[in-house]
Amino acid sequence: MGLVDINKVTFEYIRRDEDGNVEGITTAVDGVSLSVKQGEFIAILGHNGSGKSTLAKHVNAMLFPTEGTVVVDGLDTSNEDNLLQIRQTAGMVFQNPDNQIIGQVVEEEVGFGPENLGVPTEEILQRVEESLKVLGMYEYRHKSPNRLSGGQKQRVSIASVIAMHPKCIVFDEPTAMLDPKGRFEVIQAARALNDVEKITIILITHYMEEVVNADRVFVMDKGKIAMSGTPREIFSRVSELKELRLTVPQVTELAWELKNKGIPIRDGILTREELTEELKKYISLRKRERI
Amino acid sequence: MSLFKRKNNTDTGKEYGPEGSGENRKKYPETDTPDPDGKNSSKDPRVPLLVADHLVYEYSRGTDHLVRALDDVSFSIKKGEFIGLIGHTGSGKSTLVQHLNALLSPVSGTVYFKGEDVFEKGYDRKKLRSKVGLVFQYPEHQLFEETVFADVCFGPKNIGMSRKQAELTAYETIKKVGLPDECFYHSPFDLSGGQKRRVAIAGVLAMKPELLVLDEPTAGLDPKGRDEILTMIDSLRADGEMAIVLVSHSMEDVAQYADRIMVIEKGKKLFDGTPHEVFSHIDELDEIGLAAPEMSYVMRELKKAGIDVNTNVLTIPEARDEILKALG
Numbered sequence: 001m002g003l004v005d006i007n008k009v010t011f012e013y014i015r016r017d018e019d020g021n022v023e024g025i026t027t028a029v030d031g032v033s034l035s036v037k038q039g040e041f042i043a044i045l046g047h048n049g050s051g052k053s054t055l056a057k058h059v060n061a062m063l064f065p066t067e068g069t070v071v072v073d074g075l076d077t078s079n080e081d082n083l084l085q086i087r088q089t090a091g092m093v094f095q096n097p098d099n100q101i102i103g104q105v106v107e108e109e110v111g112f113g114p115e116n117l118g119v120p121t122e123e124i125l126q127r128v129e130e131s132l133k134v135l136g137m138y139e140y141r142h143k144s145p146n147r148l149s150g151g152q153k154q155r156v157s158i159a160s161v162i163a164m165h166p167k168c169i170v171f172d173e174p175t176a177m178l179d180p181k182g183r184f185e186v187i188q189a190a191r192a193l194n195d196v197e198k199i200t201i202i203l204i205t206h207y208m209e210e211v212v213n214a215d216r217v218f219v220m221d222k223g224k225i226a227m228s229g230t231p232r233e234i235f236s237r238v239s240e241l242k243e244l245r246l247t248v249p250q251v252t253e254l255a256w257e258l259k260n261k262g263i264p265i266r267d268g269i270l271t272r273e274e275l276t277e278e279l280k281k282y283i284s285l286r287k288r289e290r291i
Numbered sequence: 292m293s294l295f296k297r298k299n300n301t302d303t304g305k306e307y308g309p310e311g312s313g314e315n316r317k318k319y320p321e322t323d324t325p326d327p328d329g330k331n332s333s334k335d336p337r338v339p340l341l342v343a344d345h346l347v348y349e350y351s352r353g354t355d356h357l358v359r360a361l362d363d364v365s366f367s368i369k370k371g372e373f374i375g376l377i378g379h380t381g382s383g384k385s386t387l388v389q390h391l392n393a394l395l396s397p398v399s400g401t402v403y404f405k406g407e408d409v410f411e412k413g414y415d416r417k418k419l420r421s422k423v424g425l426v427f428q429y430p431e432h433q434l435f436e437e438t439v440f441a442d443v444c445f446g447p448k449n450i451g452m453s454r455k456q457a458e459l460t461a462y463e464t465i466k467k468v469g470l471p472d473e474c475f476y477h478s479p480f481d482l483s484g485g486q487k488r489r490v491a492i493a494g495v496l497a498m499k500p501e502l503l504v505l506d507e508p509t510a511g512l513d514p515k516g517r518d519e520i521l522t523m524i525d526s527l528r529a530d531g532e533m534a535i536v537l538v539s540h541s542m543e544d545v546a547q548y549a550d551r552i553m554v555i556e557k558g559k560k561l562f563d564g565t566p567h568e569v570f571s572h573i574d575e576l577d578e579i580g581l582a583a584p585e586m587s588y589v590m591r592e593l594k595k596a597g598i599d600v601n602t603n604v605l606t607i608p609e610a611r612d613e614i615l616k617a618l619g
Contacts, residue, residue: 245515
């Protein structure tokens with residue numbers, strides 16, 4: 001059993017007209033099963049409307065399955081008594097930091113979660129300090145969140161989640177609104193939380209570059225899981241991904257294009273270093289042939 | 292360039308504009324070429340579409356939180372140009388674009404639209420806002436009508452087009468942004484994220500702007516959706532009339548679509564040039580929290596490994612061809 005067990009989950013939105021009559025039913029998630037182990041870093045890709053955010057909202061019991069079950073750390077989300085604990089176990093970070101920050105001061109913002117959980121004051125202070133240090137935001141503790149950059153605001157949001165000591169964090173497109181540096185900071189923070197703090201990470205994103213270090217990648221389409229595997233396996237399937245309105249990291253695409261032009265490069269190149277190695281190998285091979 | 296020169300300002304190297312303060316705003320430009328009909332320089336094809344002239348803007352004036360958000364920014368935009376505007380969060384990009392249609396008025400300096408000072412008393416700024424269309428971040432949050440068609444009609448009706456004319460324009464515009472016919476009478480809220488955004492862009496386009504400014508029009512869209520929106524935006528200037536300013540955090544996107552890039556840093560214009568010129572400053576861009584397109588880094592890595600490639604490369608096809616050339 002994993003930390004998060006999603007078991008044949010179907011979720012339907014009921015569309016109603018102005019008078020409340022049922023107009024139709026949209027199946028946003030369609031029979032998905034997925035198990036995430038403690039300490040894993042998984043990524044979910046998929047085009048707009050593929051159902052990935054809907055699925056993610058099941059993990060901390062913001063939505064409940066129409067059919068199937070979601071079990072988080074042994075607790076079934078359909079049991080109302082479990083809700084508080086589930087939301088403590090699985091935290092969530094959203095796209096727009098401005099929509100989730102409420103505190104006037106960074107410290108206060110981060111302390112809000114644990115305070116709400118009834119953590120004793122001494123420990124709140126300790127947790128605030130600890131979480132801000134983990135995210136590299138400790139020196140900003142007395143600042144107003146309004147005065148921070150996008151990446152910094154997002155790191156404050158993450159610190160607020162960390163302060164509740166979750167076992168798992170769901171990131172729902174955390175970098176969509178950030179500049180390159182902000183994007184880098186947030187992804188680095190997510191990786192560090194996984195590596196060092198052993199927090200389980202579920203990352204939803206439209207940026208292919210951000211998932212190359214994930215343990216497993218799932219691609220969703222029409223509410224179902226269309227592809228799953230390691231980043232290398234997934235990004236070897238360039239044309240399939242393009243059909244699903246996605247793409248591959250830029251380096252991977254370059255390698256794929258070179259291969260199509262007859263340069264022997266293996267599939268699923270994920271980093272600049274790998275591409276450089278492959279090209280160097282090819283050049284020395286040709287030199288040897290010439291001799 | 293003589294067009295921009297002020298009569299007694301020949302050796303300063305500055306090409307246009309009154310210096311500094313907004314008090315001595317003059318009708319722009321004071322040309323030394325004759326203006327035969329004596330009134331309308333905006334008909335002159337050599338007059339840029341828009342000129343930002345030494346713009347300075349400060350937030351929280353008169354308090355000790357004063358922030359100089361724009362610090363002496365000048366540039367001009369020609370018809371048909373596609374300009375990428377980049378800078379990290381808080382660099383002043385949004386403040387800048389809000390000056391282009393006079394939503395904010397500068398502390399000093401001014402903006403000329405087709406040769407006329409838009410902050411001059413009596414200038415029709417309401418009309419300006421239909422001529423300089425601003426598409427904000429997540430514009431779909433501003434959709435409100437019951438149908439796609441009604442939503443797109445709102446803008447043109449609001450600026451005084453007749454009902455018939457507004458509907459005709461709305462029809463053309465919805466087609467132009469690539470929405471299928473069956474969408475016309477759907478609620479905009481039933482559409483996908485990418486489609487909603489097209490409706491919102493159509494709402495601005497229907498006012499027939501001559502300059503379209505888009506603030507991160509692709510945020511939150513999937514890769515295919517990003518490509519589709521950008522290709523659509525690019526097609527809007529096919530007739531060479533409309534100019535486009537694209538504010539973006541994606542270096543790859545601006546490199547691919549823009550023919551000119553401006554970099555804003557701490558309220559100042561840091562670079563202004565073609566994508567290749569601007570992205571050749573890769574180290575400076577890194578330093579200010581931006582980046583060059585991924586391909587530039589790939590080529591640098593290859594060069595370091597002893598493969599003889601040109602590192603000033605921005606897109607995947609360029610990189611591919613450059614590597615193939617190097618491999619011989």
